[in-house]
Amino acid sequence: MQKAVLTGERFTQGDIAAAEGALAAGCRFFAGYPITPATEIAERMAYRLPRIGGRYIQMEDEIASCTAVVGASYAGVKSMTATSGPGVSLMNETIGLAVMTETPMVLVNVMRGGPSTGQPTEASQSDIMQAKWGSHGDYEIIALIPSSVQEMFDLTIQAFNLSERFRVPAFVLADEIIGHMRERLVIPPEDEIEIVNRKKPTVPPEEYLPFKAEEDLVPPMATFGEGYHFYATGLTHDERGYPVMDEEAQLALVPRLCDKIRKNADKITRAENTETEDAEILLVAYGGEARTALRAVKDARANGIKIGLFRPISVWPFPKEQLKEAAANAQHVVVAELNYGQLVGEVERVIRNEVPVHLIPRVCGTPHTPDELMKEIRRRIN
Amino acid sequence: MARTEIRLGGLGGQGVIKSAVIIGEAASIHDGKEAVQTASYGPESRGSACKAEVIISDAPIDYPLVLTPHVMVALSNDAFHKYKEDLSKEAIVIIDSDLVKAGKIKAGVRLYQVPAATTAHQVLKNPLVTNVVMLGAFTAISKAVTPEAMRKAIANAFPKYKELNLRAFDEGMQLGHKAMEQSTTKK
Numbered sequence: 001m002q003k004a005v006l007t008g009e010r011f012t013q014g015d016i017a018a019a020e021g022a023l024a025a026g027c028r029f030f031a032g033y034p035i036t037p038a039t040e041i042a043e044r045m046a047y048r049l050p051r052i053g054g055r056y057i058q059m060e061d062e063i064a065s066c067t068a069v070v071g072a073s074y075a076g077v078k079s080m081t082a083t084s085g086p087g088v089s090l091m092n093e094t095i096g097l098a099v100m101t102e103t104p105m106v107l108v109n110v111m112r113g114g115p116s117t118g119q120p121t122e123a124s125q126s127d128i129m130q131a132k133w134g135s136h137g138d139y140e141i142i143a144l145i146p147s148s149v150q151e152m153f154d155l156t157i158q159a160f161n162l163s164e165r166f167r168v169p170a171f172v173l174a175d176e177i178i179g180h181m182r183e184r185l186v187i188p189p190e191d192e193i194e195i196v197n198r199k200k201p202t203v204p205p206e207e208y209l210p211f212k213a214e215e216d217l218v219p220p221m222a223t224f225g226e227g228y229h230f231y232a233t234g235l236t237h238d239e240r241g242y243p244v245m246d247e248e249a250q251l252a253l254v255p256r257l258c259d260k261i262r263k264n265a266d267k268i269t270r271a272e273n274t275e276t277e278d279a280e281i282l283l284v285a286y287g288g289e290a291r292t293a294l295r296a297v298k299d300a301r302a303n304g305i306k307i308g309l310f311r312p313i314s315v316w317p318f319p320k321e322q323l324k325e326a327a328a329n330a331q332h333v334v335v336a337e338l339n340y341g342q343l344v345g346e347v348e349r350v351i352r353n354e355v356p357v358h359l360i361p362r363v364c365g366t367p368h369t370p371d372e373l374m375k376e377i378r379r380r381i382n
Numbered sequence: 383m384a385r386t387e388i389r390l391g392g393l394g395g396q397g398v399i400k401s402a403v404i405i406g407e408a409a410s411i412h413d414g415k416e417a418v419q420t421a422s423y424g425p426e427s428r429g430s431a432c433k434a435e436v437i438i439s440d441a442p443i444d445y446p447l448v449l450t451p452h453v454m455v456a457l458s459n460d461a462f463h464k465y466k467e468d469l470s471k472e473a474i475v476i477i478d479s480d481l482v483k484a485g486k487i488k489a490g491v492r493l494y495q496v497p498a499a500t501t502a503h504q505v506l507k508n509p510l511v512t513n514v515v516m517l518g519a520f521t522a523i524s525k526a527v528t529p530e531a532m533r534k535a536i537a538n539a540f541p542k543y544k545e546l547n548l549r550a551f552d553e554g555m556q557l558g559h560k561a562m563e564q565s566t567t568k569k
Contacts (some may be wrong), residue, residue, distance in 0.1 A: 011407035011417070037423070165516040180405060181446055182419040184410040290444075295445040370445050 002051040005190040011342045013180045014152040015040035028054035029079040031068035036120040037176040038110035041082035066091035076223030088269030093335045097137030101232040102167035110179035122365025123176035126339035131275035140261035141172040143316040149183035161196035177288030212239040217260035269319035272311040279308030282330035293368040318346045332381045336360040388436045389451040391461030402434030404535045409438040412531035418446040422551035431461040494561040511550035518554020
């Protein structure tokens, strides 16, 4: 048997780091279908899981993969899949099922250019809105965006923790740049890694109501086969889990599914500020593009320009309060993203016409260079 | 230098990406510096020109891609001519003189010629280690990584063929020193 947590330093790829993060978080089931640029995650899980007592299944497609992950999670095992945008398009039906049945699970989407099969081997951040709105109905979801190989590891663990804590699917939204590049990854000792597990019922089986939430709006989750009888369905259901088609049932369920994330947003949202305190220009960038932005900020600061970087680490829920604070002194807010304008809408909702919000989109498959980005910023603010 | 940008070019299958990973591991894990490695990714990874890049720095690396390479290592003629355009002034260029014809190069560029393929074939009796011979020459000439760090990274990369690859590295180091004596700077 191999160790689940490979404590130590190694020079490795972002995709591999995500797989190792999942294992360190306690993931013991992976179902997936290979797709560029996420295939290395499946390869790593296929190699590692059988050697640490877990299970890996390559399914016939992404629909089956995501459904298998829901089933494995209900069997009590931390479970995940990894794919890219086209795979998420197929998984969206089951992501909705996971939301409705409050299934903890992690999906890594290493984003590539779309629509459709798009640009398989190129970098993109064009699935930001797909992660939020891909499935139908009112719901909230969690999505974290890594900006380094180390964060591929760290945020995959956090995605598992948040997913378990709030019983909701959590995305790690990586891009091809971060997924495929290699950097130093430091894996801490196992006992230093914070792990959160789903709440289990504290009542005897005959009293258990599988969808009765506690104060934090999250219901404890029994494992199939532990003696707790319950039913889970995609239909609107009551606290017993049985389909109920009346107004009260929908009213009791759907707002709670949203509010367990919205009202706990302060426990989920995260962001990083660089030189934002006196920033007159606030640059907003995330994932691979944030690395360009960081360099542009350093170069511009060296030339006396008061610019700072706000990097959302959670995009869903969006770190509204943190953005407001970072933009306190800004006269311009500039959003640089590797798509044709997605997260800029959320930024505008927070900034509310108080200062101009400018978009620097890029859809060609590579990030801006720092000089290109600075030139685009100058063009917009002058 | 605070940030050293290194580009390796060759044909898919020559071990170009593997070489870049070895350099990155040597720098970041064994020399205690920061390093980022990236590679061209796509159908070109088998048989046609491909490149892999490494950035080494004393400080954390923000922008992870190479802008103007300070060092270029070329294992194939196609890759050399395809990827040489944006070299920095005074760049170090190390070519496998058995496989690459340098032709005209930018003024200021320092060119080093290393017979890596012949050495791998005739001295080491295994053409597969050509890239590791080049890694030896790269280490001697660029001094971007220490030989000790490279030896550790090579040993980790080829556990079953450690001896052969370490010998290839040592041969490459010697060829690198020899190439430095004969090098010319293009005026």
